[in-house]
Every structure is written in structure tokens, then in C-alpha cells.
Amino acid sequence: MTVDGNSIQLSGVRVNNLQNVSVRIPWHQLTVVCGLSGSGKSSLAFDTLFAEGQRRYVETFSPYTRQFLDCLERPDADRIEGIPPAIAIRQNAWAQQSQGTVGSRTEIYDFLRSLFVRWGTEYCPECAVEVRAWNPQTVAQHFSDAEVAGRIMVAFPSQEAADVLLSRGFTRVLQSDRSGLAVVAVEEMEQNGECLVVVDRLKPGPDSRTRLVESLATAFFEGGEQCCVLTESTVAGAELVSVDHSEWYQSRFSREPVCSCCQRAVAHLNDALLNYRSLGQCSVCQGQGTVATFDLEAVADMAATVEGGAVLVWQEGPGRRQQKQVLESAAELGLRTGIPLAELSVQERRILQHGVAGSSFDGLDGLYQRCLESRAEAAAKLRKKWNSISRCSACNGTRLNEDARAVRLNEVSIADVLDLSVSRLSEWLQSLAARLPDVAGSSVLRQLRNRVSYLDDCGLGYVASSRALSTLSGGERQRVALTSALGSGLINTLFVLDEPTAGLHSSDASRVIRVAEQLRDCGNTVVVVEHHPDFIRAADHVVETGPAAGREGGQIVFEGRAGELVQSQTPTGKLLSRPTPGEALQSPPRRRPSGWLRFDNATCHNVIGVSGA
Structure with a gap:
């Protein structure tokens, strides 16, 4: 050669x-x-x-x-x-990567996290109120954008004694009285409860910007990462208060992301918070999106009653004790044991599956957990026989905790975006670029669009980025890898x-x-x-x-x-x-079917509600 x-x-x-x-x-x-x-x-x-x-x-x-x-x-x-x-x-x-998804393999998930960290907004998971971590520069910019007129007072909350405040150079405080707040000298302040220590009083303007930032920095430092700003003119989100019988508007800020309504602390918005392999993972499923348990529909005859032994896992081993507990406490638990399971309400099925909070009955989930922790052979046998994998109810299969799911961009969470098919994800990115000009020119968006385009070019436009790699066929996995290879930018390989x-x-x-x-x-x-x-x-x-x-x-x-x-x-x-490669091939004679395999309302991945035979 x-x-x-x-x-x-x-x-x-x-x-x-x-x-x-x-x-x-x-x-x-x-x-x-x-x-x-x-x-x-x-x-x-x-x-x-x-x-x-x-x-x-x-x-x-x-x-x-x-x-x-x-x-x-x-x-x-x-x-x-x-x-x-x-x-x-x-x-x-x-094929066996339990946490691997289409998004993680193609780096779509990585770039989406960067997109949400840079342009996303945190909300309180309980109140749905915007949560933000502030610093002196962003607070000063907030009031500059609001075009505040009149005077500004910068203060911080404190419970320190008067002599301590005097030693630090502070001379005035805001204390509650019958009519609201009153400005008093530190020497005259009451020594009980919390007060607002005044750091500075100034009028806003270009010349006072540096002074305002410095005063805010002092307030954050002295107030344990919290500060308070009072203005004579209204500001969005501010609370109306009375100070010396005059109307002022009070705004509270914190370096830590804390909900202004319920005071719930939220994790800082960063890449780790949105990563199901890091701080953002669901604590129940550990970032898997699924949990192993005794699923009610998988371990029960839905046409039978609880009294008639409908829950099959309760008919053997350690399950018998839970069957007895249900029959004895049915009225207390709010369960009807004499009708078929299929006719029970959603709440009753939920009780059978998850148990009742504050009660000794912990449902099928609790039974599975005890079997998992037990070393008894009967418990292990029961678990292996009836074990089933179901979507995590805590995160609804998204793998992320509630703080991560509360971060939103263009009115949707990162979990919502990952659940979009590749074709719909491309449309969402296009609408995002139209709404946010800063995003349109970013390298992050360009990389995202390239990878989404590669997947679509490979015929995978129907696959969601959240789809687990273990559920893909061999050909689909290869095409996902092709997308990753194209996006890597490797040459001479x-x-x-x-x-x-x-x-x-x-x-x-x-x-x-x-x-x-x-x-x-x-x-x-x-x-x-x-x-x-x-x-x-x-x-x-x-x-x-x-x-x-x-x-x-x-x-x-x-x-x-x-x-x-x-x-x-x-x-x-x-x-x-051959002009037509299949024309010379002879098909074997067709066999007559002896029966039919029927399926009704089959739903899995992108197959939704399909029935046939």
C-alpha cells in the first residue's frame, strides 16, 4: 500500500x-x-x-x-x-446514565442555565412575588430610575443600646410612636424593641450619587445585610408610613434574596441553583425525576375493594399490618373500604398512596420506605416483587426543587422550557430574542440556537430536552451525540x-x-x-x-x-x-393472527392517548 x-x-x-x-x-x-x-x-x-x-x-x-x-x-x-x-x-x-438527558448531553441545558442566570428573575415559591438580592449600587440605581424627588433617609434596623450606637457615630433613630415613626436623638431613644438607625439624610441628584452609594454600603454593613430607605415621593413597591406627621414611603432591601411578603429566604440565583446535579436538585428524588415506590395502580386490583383485598401488596409479608390498620381506622382516615378502588375519590387514593400527615398511617410510600430500610428477607422480597418507578410528586418529574422552578424568564421556568420539544424550543428562543434585545445579540443564545438547529436537522424535533437518554433508541442516542459533536467545535478529529x-x-x-x-x-x-x-x-x-x-x-x-x-x-x-432495491425481494407468506394485542389511552414520552390493536 x-x-x-x-x-x-x-x-x-x-x-x-x-x-x-x-x-x-x-x-x-x-x-x-x-x-x-x-x-x-x-x-x-x-x-x-x-x-x-x-x-x-x-x-x-x-x-x-x-x-x-x-x-x-x-x-x-x-x-x-x-x-x-x-x-x-x-x-x-x-444508555444507563440515570441523570443524563438530551439537554445535558447536547449542552442545551448548560446554555439555558446561563440564559436564566443572566436574564431570569427569582420569585417566591409561595407568594409568587419577585425576589431580588440588592447591593448599594443596585439600590441607588433603583431610586435613580424612579426619579425620586424630595429628601431621602437611609437607615438600617437595629436593637443595639444607645451607648453602642453613639460609639459608632450614629446620632438619630426612627422609633415608633402613636402616630407612626418619629425622628429622635439616640440619647432620648427608648431601650426596647427594634428601631431604624439613620445613617444619612440627603437630596437625590447626580452630585449626591456617590454619597448615596456610600451611605447604603454603611447601612448594609451595620444592619446585617439589610437596609431601609425612606423617600418623600412615591416609589414602586414602597410602603406608606408617617414620619413626624408627614407622609414618607419606606422601602426595605436585603443583600440576601428574601420575599418581602412572607420573609421566606430564597437561594441566590446562580448556575448551581438551576442545576439538578447540584444545589437545584429535588430533595425527594435526588435529581432523578422519578422515585421507586409501591404505586397504587400497579399493586392493586382497581375493580376490587379494600375489604376484598384489592391492594395486593397488603396480602403478604409486612404489608398485612398496614391492611389491618386501614380496616380498623377507615373512618378516622376518611376512607371507604367497601367500594371498588376505581370509584374512590382522588383524595382517598392520595391517602392510600401517601398516607395522612400527623397520623401513624403513612400509606404505600411509607411501606416501601420501611421495606427499603429493613434487612428482613420478607421485606426485600416484597419490594422486589411489587417495586415500580413513578414520577416524583414533589418536583413533578422536573428534577428541580421549588426555588429553581420559581426562577422565570419570559414568563416561564427553566423546567417548562426543558419540557418543550426541540421544534417548540426553537420558536421560544425566537420569541425571547424579539422581546429582549439584549438576549438577541448574546453568544449564549447563538450557541443555543445552533444546538437546537442541529437536533432538528437530525430529525429529533419531536424530542424534549428533558427526555432521559435511557429512554431513547440507539439511533436517537447517536443523533443526539452528533449534535454534541457538532457543537463542540472539534477539528482534525x-x-x-x-x-x-x-x-x-x-x-x-x-x-x-x-x-x-x-x-x-x-x-x-x-x-x-x-x-x-x-x-x-x-x-x-x-x-x-x-x-x-x-x-x-x-x-x-x-x-x-x-x-x-x-x-x-x-x-x-x-x-x-437496482432501480428499486426492494423489487427483487420476496416477502414470506403472511400468517393469519390468532388474536390481537389491544391498548387503550397509551401515554409515554411523545406518545399521548393512543389506542389501537
């Missing part, structure tokens, strides 16, 4: 069933490896090309670092040259793909082909194990293994351009040369 500087050269490869083959993979081109199943395609693409590319990349690290990395074995070959660092995207990639069109309708295959071509056009070498005729025709270079499977395969039966493959007599060449 001729050695050149523009390709990957493999000589004498003997991996698995490959029989001492030699092949050339051109750099910066789209190469398709095709052939019969078992003919050696994956052995060439993954066990040779990817394995050697990753092995050489890992060897560039220090010996200390390499001990923490998984290194693939050196492929059995005489010579491998010109191979760049390699990334493999296989059909079973990240070898990407090895494993049938990215798997599970796709033929009309959607062209989208994936375009994405693979984009990856190539970025300056990468793309090798695809693929059977789809359109993908093979779109390739710059084609390698076919064969001529058969197993020991009869492992040879290179064709190497060249797709147009030349059509003229060859290889199995793939014959298939591509």
Missing part, C-alpha cells in the same frame, strides 16, 4: 475475523464502511480505527494521569499510520459512527447525512458503519467488507468511490445498482 500524508493507512490488520487486510481512509472525508452483518465492519471501524486513535491519544498523558483512564488494547496490525484522536458514537452510548440512521424513516435519513457532512466540513474525518443506500451514495469514500460473514468474511472486497461501487459485483454494489 502506497504511503501518503493525507490519509489513515492500515496494513496487515488481524482484529477478530479480519484477515490481514490493508485499507486507506482519507482525511477530512466521509467514509462509509458497509457489508454483510458479521463481515468485519465493526472490527475495522471500532476495534481497529477507534481503538488505536484513542490509545494513542491517551498515551500523550502522563503515567500518573493514564492510571485513571481506560485504555483500549493495541489492535493486532502490522502498521497503522496517520490516525488522529478518535471519538466513537455507538448505539448503546450512555476522527469520528466513528455506528449506523446513525437506525430507526429512522427513509425520508429522514437525508437529515442525518447532512449533519455527518457538516461534521466533515468542520475539518474532521468521519467514518460511518452504515447500510442505508442513500448514506453510501453520499460518501466520499466507501469500504466494503465481505464477501460473507464470520470466517468467510474479514476481507476488503471493495475500496473506492460510491459511483465505482455501483459497477462492482459485491453484495452492496448489486443492491445499489
Whole structure:
């Protein structure tokens, strides 16, 4: 084989069933490896090309670092040259990641968090009132924007004694009297209860801006991160008070995000708050979005009654005690035990599932938790038999706690945005850019739009960013990984793909082909194990293994351009040369069904309320 500087050269490869083959993979081109199943395609693409590319990349690290990395074995070959660092995207990639989602894998979730941190607004989860953390500069700007007229008093709340305040240089306080507030000298103040210590009195204006900021800084420091500003003119959100029989408007500020209505403290708005792997995770499901429990509908016969043993998990092991408790305390719990479960009210079903607060009856959830904590064999057996996974009721499957869900941008939370399909997310980003000009020109929005566009181009416009990776098919996972690869901006890298069109309708295959071509056009070498005729025709270079499977395969039966493959007599060449590839295939005779599998109102992911047979 001729050695050149523009390709990957493999000589004498003997991996698995490959029989001492030699092949050339051109750099910066789209190469398709095709052939019969078992003919050696994956052995060439993954066990040779990817394995050697990753092995050489890992060897560039220090010996200390390499001990923490998984290194693939050196492929059995005489010579491998010109191979760049390699990334493999296989059909079973990240299938078991319990917390991985489409959004996290494609970095859509990361950029959405940046968007909400920069332009989002915190609200109190209980009062729905805007919550904000203030500092001297933002408070001064707040009154500057309000164009306050008249005098301003800057103060802070305190319960210190008069001599302490005097020692710190403060001479006036605001104390409550019968008519409201009154300005009194520190020496004359009453020594009981809280008062407002006056830091400064000034008139607003450009010349007093620096003085106002300094006074606010002093008030925040002395007041334990809290301060109070009183103005003679009205300000949005201010409370009307009487000071020395005159009307003033009082505004309270805190460096900590605290609700002005219920005084509930809220976490600071930052990236960690909106991350379900960090401070923002739901405390019940630990950021999983689901919990394991005894689900009522899964462990009960809904047509039977509680008295008739409808709850099957209560008929064995430690469940019998809870059955007895329900029958004895039905009236107290507010349960009707003599009618079918299907006819119980929503509240009664909720009692059976979650129990009653303040009561010894903790429902099926409590029974599952006791079985989980128990070391008894009967409890473990009961849990394994009736265990079911259900959506977390605390976060409604969003994985986020209530503080994170209360952050809003363009009137929606980040959980709402993640639940949008990719197509609808693109529309939301467009409307956001129209409403907020500052967002429109940001690099964060540009990166988000690129990744959403890549997903849509791959035929995944129906998938939500919150969709768990473990629920995707192999082909869907690969296309998500393609989006991640395009968004990474990597160049001079070898990407090895494993049938990215798997599970796709033929009309959607062209989208994936375009994405693979984009990856190539970025300056990468793309090798695809693929059977789809359109993908093979779109390739710059084609390698076919064969001529058969197993020991009869492992040879290179064709190497060249797709147009030349059509003229060859290889199995793939014959298939591509047919005007309609399926016309020569004979379908087996249809069998007559012996029965029907029926389903009613099936709902899962993007399947909603489907019935059929």
C-alpha cells in the first residue's frame, strides 16, 4: 500500500475475523464502511480505527494521569499510520446514565442555565412575588430610575443600646410612636424593641450619587445585610408610613434574596441553583425525576375493594399490618373500604398512596420506605416483587426543587422550557430574542440556537430536552451525540459512527447525512458503519467488507468511490445498482393472527392517548 500524508493507512490488520487486510481512509472525508452483518465492519471501524486513535491519544498523558483512564488494547496490525484522536458514537452510548438527558448531553441545558442566570428573575415559591438580592449600587440605581424627588433617609434596623450606637457615630433613630415613626436623638431613644438607625439624610441628584452609594454600603454593613430607605415621593413597591406627621414611603432591601411578603429566604440565583446535579436538585428524588415506590395502580386490583383485598401488596409479608390498620381506622382516615378502588375519590387514593400527615398511617410510600430500610428477607422480597418507578410528586418529574422552578424568564421556568420539544424550543428562543434585545445579540443564545438547529436537522424535533437518554433508541442516542459533536467545535478529529440512521424513516435519513457532512466540513474525518443506500451514495469514500460473514468474511472486497461501487459485483454494489432495491425481494407468506394485542389511552414520552390493536 502506497504511503501518503493525507490519509489513515492500515496494513496487515488481524482484529477478530479480519484477515490481514490493508485499507486507506482519507482525511477530512466521509467514509462509509458497509457489508454483510458479521463481515468485519465493526472490527475495522471500532476495534481497529477507534481503538488505536484513542490509545494513542491517551498515551500523550502522563503515567500518573493514564492510571485513571481506560485504555483500549493495541489492535493486532502490522502498521497503522496517520490516525488522529478518535471519538466513537455507538448505539448503546450512555444508555444507563440515570441523570443524563438530551439537554445535558447536547449542552442545551448548560446554555439555558446561563440564559436564566443572566436574564431570569427569582420569585417566591409561595407568594409568587419577585425576589431580588440588592447591593448599594443596585439600590441607588433603583431610586435613580424612579426619579425620586424630595429628601431621602437611609437607615438600617437595629436593637443595639444607645451607648453602642453613639460609639459608632450614629446620632438619630426612627422609633415608633402613636402616630407612626418619629425622628429622635439616640440619647432620648427608648431601650426596647427594634428601631431604624439613620445613617444619612440627603437630596437625590447626580452630585449626591456617590454619597448615596456610600451611605447604603454603611447601612448594609451595620444592619446585617439589610437596609431601609425612606423617600418623600412615591416609589414602586414602597410602603406608606408617617414620619413626624408627614407622609414618607419606606422601602426595605436585603443583600440576601428574601420575599418581602412572607420573609421566606430564597437561594441566590446562580448556575448551581438551576442545576439538578447540584444545589437545584429535588430533595425527594435526588435529581432523578422519578422515585421507586409501591404505586397504587400497579399493586392493586382497581375493580376490587379494600375489604376484598384489592391492594395486593397488603396480602403478604409486612404489608398485612398496614391492611389491618386501614380496616380498623377507615373512618378516622376518611376512607371507604367497601367500594371498588376505581370509584374512590382522588383524595382517598392520595391517602392510600401517601398516607395522612400527623397520623401513624403513612400509606404505600411509607411501606416501601420501611421495606427499603429493613434487612428482613420478607421485606426485600416484597419490594422486589411489587417495586415500580413513578414520577416524583414533589418536583413533578422536573428534577428541580421549588426555588429553581420559581426562577422565570419570559414568563416561564427553566423546567417548562426543558419540557418543550426541540421544534417548540426553537420558536421560544425566537420569541425571547424579539422581546429582549439584549438576549438577541448574546453568544449564549447563538450557541443555543445552533444546538437546537442541529437536533432538528437530525430529525429529533419531536424530542424534549428533558427526555432521559435511557429512554431513547440507539439511533436517537447517536443523533443526539452528533449534535454534541457538532457543537463542540472539534477539528482534525476522527469520528466513528455506528449506523446513525437506525430507526429512522427513509425520508429522514437525508437529515442525518447532512449533519455527518457538516461534521466533515468542520475539518474532521468521519467514518460511518452504515447500510442505508442513500448514506453510501453520499460518501466520499466507501469500504466494503465481505464477501460473507464470520470466517468467510474479514476481507476488503471493495475500496473506492460510491459511483465505482455501483459497477462492482459485491453484495452492496448489486443492491445499489437496482432501480428499486426492494423489487427483487420476496416477502414470506403472511400468517393469519390468532388474536390481537389491544391498548387503550397509551401515554409515554411523545406518545399521548393512543389506542389501537
